[in-house]
Amino acid sequence: MMAQPNFDDILAAARRLEGKVKRTPLLESSLLNKWLGHRILFKAECLQTIGAFKLRGALNVLAKCAENDCLPTRVVANSSGNHAQAVAYAATLFKIPATIFAADTISPIKAAATRSYGAQLKLFENRVLADAAVQQAASEPGTLWIPPFNDNDVIAGQGTATYEALQDAGQVDAVFGPCGGGGLLSGALIATRAMQPEAVVIGAEPEQANDASRSLQSGIIEHLPRPAKTLADGAATPSVGELTFTWLQQLDDFYEVNEVQIAYWTQWLQHLLKVHVEPTSALSMAAVTAWAVENPTPKTALVMLSGGNISASGMQQIWQQDYLLQPPNLTEQDDANA
Structure with a gap:
């Protein structure tokens, strides 16, 4: 059985990352709180350097290597x-x-940013071919493969986002996060169980890329039969990892979110919070809305906004219909499937 990351790993990662990543703020909208009848706090990793939480995992891997003199x-x-x-x-x-x-x-804006940071970018017809190529490259001497989610140090690094958020938020009743490969949610679950064990942890993914949901239902890791076509490109991974699946199985609930809801909540979050969020960040809002309806007593929820990188073409798709012309009808926001 593979070793699992734990809360001590997140604490160690937090020490390594201090001064290397931004301590992103918590945001909230009084109007949204009024509509939902609950206090919703948003961890704004869209304001992180490189515009996403992913920096935490990658930096933790290399900072740990430097710590151990094995870069x-x-x-x-x-x-x-x-x-x-x-x-x-x-x-x-x-x-x-x-x-x-x-x-x-790959999103053109993400590709351009990757090259601007000095990396060589090799493109393939699909994700499966890219994954096979990186495995071959990783076998070369002196080469370190940093996986996007299925790695203890990556998960621990991603967990520092929730660790910070729970420190700043105080007591919460629920933590919500989007699911691609499961690294952010795994780290969120580890941190929440250690810091606030009474809080529930809930995930959400695109209905069009529902490998995690199907995996949770079947009990084994399911793979998407073909590349996913979803506005939430950050959650379009072919499958979750062996490490992350173990944590995802411990979630308190999980939702599939359709494309209309993804566009809907991307628009509303950008409008209400006055920040640029990418569609993957909006996945959790369908789950939050369902949770809010099911809990009439006012509670506090923490939502992880995973990133803010979206291309011009992506923005055009999001804004094909203007959903801001009237306030959300929250009683009709029931298309997310548990």
């Missing part, structure tokens, strides 16, 4: 975008060349 001569990674930028940025900080392997459907 590699080259790093490689496979990613749909935010992890690519994170590894590229982290490698630059440690003056190590980086090569990123990705599907050619």
